[in-house]
Amino acid sequence: LNTLTAYRNIVGDMGKLASALSLLGWDQQTHMPAKGVAIRSQVTGKLSKMLFEFLVSAELGAYLAELRNADGLSELERASVRRVGKDHDRNRAIPAELIEEQSIAQSQAQTAWVAARQASDFAAFQPHLEKMVGYARKFAEYYGYEEHPYDALLEDYEPGMTCRKLKAIIEPLRAELVPFLRRLMEKGTRPDTSLLDGTFDAETQRRLCRRALEVIRYDFEAGDLADVAHPFTTTIGPGDVRITNRYLEAQLLSSLFGALHEGGHALYNQGMPEELYALGLARGASNGIHESQSRMIENQVGRSLQFWTFFQPVLAEFFPQFKKAKANDLCAAANVVSPSLIRVEADEVTYNFHIMVRFEIEAGLLDGSIDVADLPRLWNDAMKRYLGVVPPNDAQGVLQDVHWSMGYFGYFPSYMLGNLYAAQMFRTLRKEIPTLDASIQAGNFEPLLGWLREKVHRHGGAYEPQELMRRITGHELDGSHFVSYVTEKYGAIYKL
Amino acid sequence: LNTLTAYRNIVGDMGKLASALSLLGWDQQTHMPAKGVAIRSQVTGKLSKMLFEFLVSAELGAYLAELRNADGLSELERASVRRVGKDHDRNRAIPAELIEEQSIAQSQAQTAWVAARQASDFAAFQPHLEKMVGYARKFAEYYGYEEHPYDALLEDYEPGMTCRKLKAIIEPLRAELVPFLRRLMEKGTRPDTSLLDGTFDAETQRRLCRRALEVIRYDFEAGDLADVAHPFTTTIGPGDVRITNRYLEAQLLSSLFGALHEGGHALYNQGMPEELYALGLARGASNGIHESQSRMIENQVGRSLQFWTFFQPVLAEFFPQFKKAKANDLCAAANVVSPSLIRVEADEVTYNFHIMVRFEIEAGLLDGSIDVADLPRLWNDAMKRYLGVVPPNDAQGVLQDVHWSMGYFGYFPSYMLGNLYAAQMFRTLRKEIPTLDASIQAGNFEPLLGWLREKVHRHGGAYEPQELMRRITGHELDGSHFVSYVTEKYGAIYKL
Numbered sequence: 005l006n007t008l009t010a011y012r013n014i015v016g017d018m019g020k021l022a023s024a025l026s027l028l029g030w031d032q033q034t035h036m037p038a039k040g041v042a043i044r045s046q047v048t049g050k051l052s053k054m055l056f057e058f059l060v061s062a063e064l065g066a067y068l069a070e071l072r073n074a075d076g077l078s079e080l081e082r083a084s085v086r087r088v089g090k091d092h093d094r095n096r097a098i099p100a101e102l103i104e105e106q107s108i109a110q111s112q113a114q115t116a117w118v119a120a121r122q123a124s125d126f127a128a129f130q131p132h133l134e135k136m137v138g139y140a141r142k143f144a145e146y147y148g149y150e151e152h153p154y155d156a157l158l159e160d161y162e163p164g165m166t167c168r169k170l171k172a173i174i175e176p177l178r179a180e181l182v183p184f185l186r187r188l189m190e191k192g193t194r195p196d197t198s199l200l201d202g203t204f205d206a207e208t209q210r211r212l213c214r215r216a217l218e219v220i221r222y223d224f225e226a227g228d229l230a231d232v233a234h235p236f237t238t239t240i241g242p243g244d245v246r247i248t249n250r251y252l253e254a255q256l257l258s259s260l261f262g263a264l265h266e267g268g269h270a271l272y273n274q275g276m277p278e279e280l281y282a283l284g285l286a287r288g289a290s291n292g293i294h295e296s297q298s299r300m301i302e303n304q305v306g307r308s309l310q311f312w313t314f315f316q317p318v319l320a321e322f323f324p325q326f327k328k329a330k331a332n333d334l335c336a337a338a339n340v341v342s343p344s345l346i347r348v349e350a351d352e353v354t355y356n357f358h359i360m361v362r363f364e365i366e367a368g369l370l371d372g373s374i375d376v377a378d379l380p381r382l383w384n385d386a387m388k389r390y391l392g393v394v395p396p397n398d399a400q401g402v403l404q405d406v407h408w409s410m411g412y413f414g415y416f417p418s419y420m421l422g423n424l425y426a427a428q429m430f431r432t433l434r435k436e437i438p439t440l441d442a443s444i445q446a447g448n449f450e451p452l453l454g455w456l457r458e459k460v461h462r463h464g465g466a467y468e469p470q471e472l473m474r475r476i477t478g479h480e481l482d483g484s485h486f487v488s489y490v491t492e493k494y495g496a497i498y499k500l
Numbered sequence: 501l502n503t504l505t506a507y508r509n510i511v512g513d514m515g516k517l518a519s520a521l522s523l524l525g526w527d528q529q530t531h532m533p534a535k536g537v538a539i540r541s542q543v544t545g546k547l548s549k550m551l552f553e554f555l556v557s558a559e560l561g562a563y564l565a566e567l568r569n570a571d572g573l574s575e576l577e578r579a580s581v582r583r584v585g586k587d588h589d590r591n592r593a594i595p596a597e598l599i600e601e602q603s604i605a606q607s608q609a610q611t612a613w614v615a616a617r618q619a620s621d622f623a624a625f626q627p628h629l630e631k632m633v634g635y636a637r638k639f640a641e642y643y644g645y646e647e648h649p650y651d652a653l654l655e656d657y658e659p660g661m662t663c664r665k666l667k668a669i670i671e672p673l674r675a676e677l678v679p680f681l682r683r684l685m686e687k688g689t690r691p692d693t694s695l696l697d698g699t700f701d702a703e704t705q706r707r708l709c710r711r712a713l714e715v716i717r718y719d720f721e722a723g724d725l726a727d728v729a730h731p732f733t734t735t736i737g738p739g740d741v742r743i744t745n746r747y748l749e750a751q752l753l754s755s756l757f758g759a760l761h762e763g764g765h766a767l768y769n770q771g772m773p774e775e776l777y778a779l780g781l782a783r784g785a786s787n788g789i790h791e792s793q794s795r796m797i798e799n800q801v802g803r804s805l806q807f808w809t810f811f812q813p814v815l816a817e818f819f820p821q822f823k824k825a826k827a828n829d830l831c832a833a834a835n836v837v838s839p840s841l842i843r844v845e846a847d848e849v850t851y852n853f854h855i856m857v858r859f860e861i862e863a864g865l866l867d868g869s870i871d872v873a874d875l876p877r878l879w880n881d882a883m884k885r886y887l888g889v890v891p892p893n894d895a896q897g898v899l900q901d902v903h904w905s906m907g908y909f910g911y912f913p914s915y916m917l918g919n920l921y922a923a924q925m926f927r928t929l930r931k932e933i934p935t936l937d938a939s940i941q942a943g944n945f946e947p948l949l950g951w952l953r954e955k956v957h958r959h960g961g962a963y964e965p966q967e968l969m970r971r972i973t974g975h976e977l978d979g980s981h982f983v984s985y986v987t988e989k990y991g992a993i994y995k996l
Binding site for chain 2 (some may be wrong): 021024031037050051226
């Protein structure tokens with residue numbers, strides 16, 4: 005099969021450009037000096053364009069056409085042809101001028117968003133957002149869809165997901181969680197967090213995070229931990245998956261959970277065999293599945309009593325004031341629920357509400373039932389309905405996230421799906437490893453990691469998310485597992 | 501001039517690939533985890549190949565042919581056409597298969613060299629070195645030359661330099677410096693270095709080096725200081741010129757002079773306008789001129805009494821044991837001369853001898869008057885003649901440098917030329933700025949930097965080295981300035 009070799013070569017070359025782009029992006033956030041930005045954006049622009057040209061090339065198209073009907077491909081090769089083929093088709097569907105135009109509008113919208121958020125001035129951002137919505141709607145038409153234009157965009161982040169399916173997931177979730185949150189706030193007992201008061205040296209936090217990452221079996225020989233303003237994980241290639249974090253001296257747990265979250269993402273990529281990288285399957289099954297890996301390590305593991313039973317003496321090694329702290333009290337303090345304005349600061353119970361607010365608005369923007377001009381009002385109404393809080397200004401409301409200025413419509417649901425996938429997977433995991441609690445409590449994370457590697461990591465993007473969930477848990481995504489998880493856990497912590 | 505725009509675009513694109521390659525290289529030495537090496541070498545290989553394909557492309561060749569005879573180009577554009585044109589011609593002169601072959605042999609030779617040096621086993625390296633010499637001779641024939649095959653290779657590192665010119669430079673230098681070194685050793689008084697005994701915390705050294713770099717006006721907003729095993733400077737682009745350094749707890753001054761040396765290289769690139777980068781002229785006038793900038797800051801400035809008069813209290817801020825140290829004593833201790841085996845540890849007086857040894861051998865290997873098999877003996881003989889010391893083994897002798905295993909024949913003279921250029925430039929500088937000593941002594945490095953920017957940095961690779969020297973000092977390279985500098989300085993320090 006000469007075509008297969010040629011196909012693998014071109015996909016391999018795309019992977020090499022993508023690796024260089026990952027490093028350029030990582031460096032831009034970690035080590036690049038301020039004055040390096042001009043050349044960096046030129047270099048990134050050039051390599052991105054080269055990568056795009058590979059992706060939409062007639063050459064790749066010809067290989068894909070032949071390989072789609074070929075025999076003798078391995079299972080992973082077939083998955084690669086499906087996945088790369090979809091990317092190829094979608095990107096060829098959009099006229100090159102439109103992509104160029106949108107990319108210019110995007111960079112203007114981003115600049116405008118930064119200024120608008122700073123001034124809390126939605127009107128200044130509105131024309132830019134209208135443009136970005138316009139492009140999203142055009143793209144949706146070019147991509148094509150059966151029911152709802154939003155479906156065409158969701159496909160980028162969560163293959164197979166649709167507006168209808170999302171509504172069917174959200175409805176029961178909302179119906180259960182809105183009253184649960186009210187009960188929690190009205191009848192529950194808020195954990196005492198005073199033991200976390202104080203200031204905590206940043207360098208000591210950094211060392212603590214390093215230890216926590218070792219504990220969860222993050223491989224430092226295949227990674228790096230650097231400082232940034234907004235933490236993220238970057239995959240430069242097999243054997244090079246880097247975590248970043250930040251350290252706030254007034255908030256000890258912020259950096260720790262940041263490290264566990266990014267560590268979860270990183271374990272996913274560190275657990276993928278090289279063949280997945282070579283075939284363009286190393287982005288994972290979907291954004292939502294990737295998020296499930298970070299949320300599981302952060303929440304199901306890191307915010308559990310088993311974890312704190314093991315981790316309290318570790319914490320005390322670094323911050324001796326916790327020598328006599330009780331695991332119970334630390335765990336409770338790490339699980340405070342409070343309806344708040346900002347998504348990225350939300351707890352497990354309220355996080356999904358922030359997504360529901362955004363999903364309602366995005367779907368309406370895409371099908372034309374919502375006007376951009378009405379967003380501030382609609383945002384505040386929805387916040388009131390879901391969370392019972394209303395932003396005092398748009399900076400803390402509709403202007404808080406960067407996504408729309410980038411044209412990322414359809415991205416937000418991944419965060420919620422990540423939470424739901426994590427709860428469902430973790431339920432299966434506990435059933436299949438009855439000794440899990442005991443091993444976490446003993447600081448042995450090998451059984452956990454072994455299961456994740458076998459069931460999730462090693463498959464990378466070989467399966468679409470619902471197929472992966474069927475293989476792991478026996479059925480497709482079912483939000484009720486998240487409801488049980490959250491109501492049981494927080495019912496107990498809040499002594500309902 | 502549409503051709504000019506097309507030419508500038510292609511050279512601009514080459515610059516972007518080169519920038520990405522610089523970052524990949526920098527990261528490999530600074531932050532890349534051990535397991536990241538496999539994908540890194542693939543990525544670097546791919547981008548290098550792309551860059552090479554741009555350079556030898558028929559498209560670029562056509563633009564160059566047209567622009568060589570075109571009117572209306574700026575002076576810098578004409579320089580770019582000369583310089584890029586030469587690179588294009590030279591690289592097209594070599595058959596692609598031969599480049600491929602040589603590159604494979606090179607990577608084998610490097611691996612063999614590492615093992616051979618470790619085992620001090622020249623015989624194990626000999627067949628690889630013979631191959632590398634063979635390729636160098638073939639390349640020289642393809643490049644073409646008038647007098648000596650070595651000239652064809654020198655051109656890569658030092659445009660316009662020839663074997664004959666080098667001999668004419670070396671002969672009087674040798675004639676003066678060999679007896680001077682003997683007198684220094686026999687009749688001079690070696691400075692007392694005991695005040696530098698002790699161990700010096702690495703983190704404090706790192707902060708001291710940062711301060712020293714601020715002092716010489718290195719711009720941290722356009723750079724970065726990272727840790728490595730072997731210090732170097734990398735230019736990622738205008739506004740992004742990064743220094744690396746290492747810290748030995750037993751050798752305080754090693755990191756300081758390392759920082760000043762790399763800082764000198766970095767000031768050169770930080771001082772080049774963007775237009776030079778856009779036109780492929782940002783590598784500098786030559787390797788030797790680049791080295792002159794690092795050696796001047798390290799030696800003419802950093803090893804002067806004026807510098808230490810200012811720097812002693814700064815040093816004492818970081819290492820209080822130097823509170824009562826005298827500038828005189830610190831300066832003398834930083835200027836110890838001792839004939840030694842290892843080039844990279846050599847002082848100002850003996851450094852050039854190490855280069856003369858290598859030059860004699862390289863020229864002989866290229867014209868066939870020397871056989872690789874005789875190298876250990878010839879090396880040791882030459883060391884005896886120039887320095888009066890003989891290596892106890894080949895690891896500390898003929899096997900000490902990596903260059904030959906990389907096929908870099910003709911590179912070594914740049915180091916010596918850097919020393920000579922620096923002495924000659926510095927003489928002019930002091931004449932033109934009579935207050936230089938006073939300003940350095942006061943910690944004001946602005947006059948020095950202003951002069952370097954105006955005379956050297958802002959021109960980048962616009963002029964060939966001898967033309968640049970004429971413009972700066974009124975005449976071409978003249979080694980006698982270095983002789984005066986060294987004999988006056990060390991005669992005084994050694995109380996001859």
